[in-house]
Amino acid sequence: MGQADQAAAAAQERGRQQLSPIPPTVNAERLHGRLAALSHCGRTAAGGVTRLAYSDADREARALVMDWMREAGLAPSVDFAGNIIGRRAGADASRGPLLFGSHVDSVPDGGNYDGPLGTLAAIETAAVIAEQGRALRHPIEVVVWSNEEGGLFGSRAVSGQLPVRELQNVSRSGKTVADGIASIGGDPARLDEIRRDTGAIAGYLELHIEQGAILEQSHTDIGVVEGIVGLREWNVTITGAANHGGTTPMDERRDALLSAARFIEMVNRVVRSVPGHQVGTVGRIEATPGAVNAIAGLVVCSLELRDLDTAKIDSLFARIRGEARRIGESDGTTFAFADLMTGAPAPSDPRMREAIAQSADALGLSWRAMPSGAGHDAQAMATLGPMGMIFVPSVGGISHSPREYSTPEAVVNGANVLLGALLAADRELP
Amino acid sequence: MGQADQAAAAAQERGRQQLSPIPPTVNAERLHGRLAALSHCGRTAAGGVTRLAYSDADREARALVMDWMREAGLAPSVDFAGNIIGRRAGADASRGPLLFGSHVDSVPDGGNYDGPLGTLAAIETAAVIAEQGRALRHPIEVVVWSNEEGGLFGSRAVSGQLPVRELQNVSRSGKTVADGIASIGGDPARLDEIRRDTGAIAGYLELHIEQGAILEQSHTDIGVVEGIVGLREWNVTITGAANHGGTTPMDERRDALLSAARFIEMVNRVVRSVPGHQVGTVGRIEATPGAVNAIAGLVVCSLELRDLDTAKIDSLFARIRGEARRIGESDGTTFAFADLMTGAPAPSDPRMREAIAQSADALGLSWRAMPSGAGHDAQAMATLGPMGMIFVPSVGGISHSPREYSTPEAVVNGANVLLGALLAADRELP
Numbered sequence: 119m120g121q122a123d124q125a126a127a128a129a130q131e132r133g134r135q136q137l138s139p140i141p142p143t144v145n146a147e148r149l150h151g152r153l154a155a156l157s158h159c160g161r162t163a164a165g166g167v168t169r170l171a172y173s174d175a176d177r178e179a180r181a182l183v184m185d186w187m188r189e190a191g192l193a194p195s196v197d198f199a200g201n202i203i204g205r206r207a208g209a210d211a212s213r214g215p216l217l218f219g220s221h222v223d224s225v226p227d228g229g230n231y232d233g234p235l236g237t238l239a240a241i242e243t244a245a246v247i248a249e250q251g252r253a254l255r256h257p258i259e260v261v262v263w264s265n266e267e268g269g270l271f272g273s274r275a276v277s278g279q280l281p282v283r284e285l286q287n288v289s290r291s292g293k294t295v296a297d298g299i300a301s302i303g304g305d306p307a308r309l310d311e312i313r314r315d316t317g318a319i320a321g322y323l324e325l326h327i328e329q330g331a332i333l334e335q336s337h338t339d340i341g342v343v344e345g346i347v348g349l350r351e352w353n354v355t356i357t358g359a360a361n362h363g364g365t366t367p368m369d370e371r372r373d374a375l376l377s378a379a380r381f382i383e384m385v386n387r388v389v390r391s392v393p394g395h396q397v398g399t400v401g402r403i404e405a406t407p408g409a410v411n412a413i414a415g416l417v418v419c420s421l422e423l424r425d426l427d428t429a430k431i432d433s434l435f436a437r438i439r440g441e442a443r444r445i446g447e448s449d450g451t452t453f454a455f456a457d458l459m460t461g462a463p464a465p466s467d468p469r470m471r472e473a474i475a476q477s478a479d480a481l482g483l484s485w486r487a488m489p490s491g492a493g494h495d496a497q498a499m500a501t502l503g504p505m506g507m508i509f510v511p512s513v514g515g516i517s518h519s520p521r522e523y524s525t526p527e528a529v530v531n532g533a534n535v536l537l538g539a540l541l542a543a544d545r546e547l548p
Numbered sequence: 549m550g551q552a553d554q555a556a557a558a559a560q561e562r563g564r565q566q567l568s569p570i571p572p573t574v575n576a577e578r579l580h581g582r583l584a585a586l587s588h589c590g591r592t593a594a595g596g597v598t599r600l601a602y603s604d605a606d607r608e609a610r611a612l613v614m615d616w617m618r619e620a621g622l623a624p625s626v627d628f629a630g631n632i633i634g635r636r637a638g639a640d641a642s643r644g645p646l647l648f649g650s651h652v653d654s655v656p657d658g659g660n661y662d663g664p665l666g667t668l669a670a671i672e673t674a675a676v677i678a679e680q681g682r683a684l685r686h687p688i689e690v691v692v693w694s695n696e697e698g699g700l701f702g703s704r705a706v707s708g709q710l711p712v713r714e715l716q717n718v719s720r721s722g723k724t725v726a727d728g729i730a731s732i733g734g735d736p737a738r739l740d741e742i743r744r745d746t747g748a749i750a751g752y753l754e755l756h757i758e759q760g761a762i763l764e765q766s767h768t769d770i771g772v773v774e775g776i777v778g779l780r781e782w783n784v785t786i787t788g789a790a791n792h793g794g795t796t797p798m799d800e801r802r803d804a805l806l807s808a809a810r811f812i813e814m815v816n817r818v819v820r821s822v823p824g825h826q827v828g829t830v831g832r833i834e835a836t837p838g839a840v841n842a843i844a845g846l847v848v849c850s851l852e853l854r855d856l857d858t859a860k861i862d863s864l865f866a867r868i869r870g871e872a873r874r875i876g877e878s879d880g881t882t883f884a885f886a887d888l889m890t891g892a893p894a895p896s897d898p899r900m901r902e903a904i905a906q907s908a909d910a911l912g913l914s915w916r917a918m919p920s921g922a923g924h925d926a927q928a929m930a931t932l933g934p935m936g937m938i939f940v941p942s943v944g945g946i947s948h949s950p951r952e953y954s955t956p957e958a959v960v961n962g963a964n965v966l967l968g969a970l971l972a973a974d975r976e977l978p
Contacts, residue, residue: 330795363829364921365760379812399793401842410850412831420840491794
């Protein structure tokens with residue numbers, strides 16, 4: 119029996135022992151119907167979607183989800199960053215709101231679950247709460263963040279992490295972010311007005327597909343996200359000497375691509391040499407001159423390291439840089455590292471993890487704690503208040519692809535856990 | 549004392565013992581002047597040349613060398629492939645001609661020696677023979693081959709190795725080869741008429757810069773080329789599984805770029821594991837999707853192997869393919885090899901090697917036998933008759949660069965060895 123199986127058995131046992139009442143559940147048929155309906159906005163021949171932020175398909179999807187928010191008794195409005203917010207008052211107007219939601223924009227040639235699942239489950243949760251006439255202590259806000267795939271633009275605007283210069287970035291739609299925000303009803307000049315302070319929200323919950331295969335391979339229903347990993351990215355420039363591949367003897371080469379090969383193998387070895395969930399990736403590479411008969415004089419590649427613990431990222435990088443120097447010394451090449459990006463880890467809140475785990479337990483679902491290796495709007499929200507994230511299995515671990523798929527059971531399980539966790543958070547959080 | 553030094557000392561000793569008369573030499577001043585003059589055709593700001601075949605700069609250079617041929621008493625004509633041929637009758641009209649020459653076209657941003665040295669030394673050799681009133685047994689033909697850098701087009705037309713379909717290739721000048729040939733006075737429809745049969749030439753000699761650093765590093769004046777290496781080139785396709793670099797654990801990756809790295813390191817190791825001059829190069833690589841945060845699902849890279857012995861190339865490739873299969877099995881990836889190009893080795897003729905070595909000996913120059921790792925028009929001529937090639941040192945081994953340089957002494961040494969070798973070949977060859 120694996121760890122996850124043990125966890126599942128223990129959870130089910132706990133569920134039985136507690137003899138809790140049957141937990142509330144969402145309307146599965148409505149949720150599946152809306153997932154299918156949303157998949158027509160920007161549908162591709164391969165059966166996925168291209169629903170780039172600020173595109174016609176994005177606007178079409180946003181109009182649909184606003185309709186569904188209204189059906190759920192929420193009054194949706196669009197903030198200055200183009201985020202859609204459907205608010206419902208709580209019993210105590212002095213409390214900060216509980217936010218929950220996700221996004222509807224996609225990568226080019228993406229799938230039907232990354233974003234839509236969390237968005238529609240959030241609307242479904244609000245609908246069930248309204249239909250059951252449940253009075254909550256906190257105001258609730260269902261949020262559809264704008265331009266998640268381009269780099270969490272909507273959520274970073276709200277958390278005050280969006281530098282003004284990024285408004286001039288050209289998004290995949292072809293529009294600048296500023297023009298894009300205006301095109302969906304926002305006002306890029308007034309982003310300061312929607313910024314919220316730390317402590318201004320009671321909490322944030324997001325359901326998302328895992329986009330990896332840990333849950334599937336461990337036969338686990340639900341991932342309780344421990345946090346969103348931090349990352350550091352570098353441009354690695356390896357300089358050797360370009361030369362003729364026919365006339366330069368093997369022992370007189372300073373082959374930048376050979377050094378790059380040794381670097382890539384070494385990164386893999388170093389990252390795997392210590393226990394834990396850290397990952398390291400070299401995904402981009404360019405060799406110059408890049409001809410069949412030419413020794414590469416220059417290689418530029420990327421390096422990305424991710425972990426929940428920044429200190430671990432830094433210590434792995436120190437080892438990698440040291441080993442790269444030795445490769446260069448031995449090959450007659452040089453390595454230079456330029457910082458590309460740094461993202462701080464965003465741990466989830468223990469109370470949110472507990473609320474999610476309890477919700478899964480009550481539904482008889484197995485769960486395991488795990489990091490999120492991908493970035494999410496939840497990481498921006500984690501700077502404002504207690505954050506929790508729920509994962510459901512991605513079949514084959516596939517995401518950002520038309521083949522992205524989660525089973526109907528996983529979809530409903532995730533929505534039900536979100537509903538239960540939200541109710542628990544409403545009870546437990548100040 | 550190194551091997552080359554021993555060879556040099558032995559050669560000098562032989563030169564003294566033979567007590568031969570002072571060998572004829574070229575007019576060094578005229579040769580240097582013409583090299584400098586030619587370097588103005590297509591000169592770049594960096595001091596090199598961009599003299600692409602069929603370009604204005606190429607036509608300008610061709611007009612110059614035809615003038616110099618006429619000054620040397622040759623009557624230059626342009627054949628249907630655009631080759632310039634300056635012929636002078638021999639004593640015996642029944643003999644096939646002795647050909648010698650090189651090319652004047654360059655790569656983009658190339659240097660001043662690759663091609664011009666052999667071309668101008670050949671004209672200089674013919675001039676000295678004319679000036680000294682030397683009667684040769686064979687007709688001589690100084691040849692300036694068209695479009696060498698694009699792929700030996702002129703010499704392959706003459707040796708019957710130019711498939712008609714390649715006439716539609718677009719050359720670096722922007723013209724198709726057919727249009728380019730027409731633009732320099734050839735006729736692409738009549739290439740069959742200039743094709744020569746095996747045995748139709750008495751021999752072929754070409755002086756060229758080494759384009760490597762073997763002569764420089766061994767302090768040797770002259771390279772006696774053993775042959776032009778054969779080569780095989782492959783497109784190597786490595787297929788793994790593209791996935792998210794954040795969400796995919798290290799032990800669940802099928803990383804095509806990691807397999808490519810292991811492949812590149814292995815190729816280097818296998819090629820160096822046996823004695824000899826063989827070389828192996830991976831110079832081109834492309835990773836897909838090629839993003840910082842994505843595990844590469846597909847890598848396409850090149851593999852090139854060169855050696856004088858085809859059997860050695862084949863046996864190295866068999867080992868490489870076997871080891872690649874094992875890398876794929878261990879990494880969950882697959883390797884596929886597609887033939888890109890095969891070039892047969894072109895051994896030089898022992899009588900030509902002897903003529904060159906004797907010529908160097910007589911001049912008191914050190915020499916060593918060595919392969920040519922680069923391709924040359926001489927390899928096409930080797931299919932028609934006895935071929936010989938003479939190398940002089942390239943400073944720093946640099947070629948195809950504005951920094952390509954051979955010393956004035958090396959230039960004159962090479963031309964003098966060519967003159968002596970031609971006279972010897974005229975005496976020795978049928």
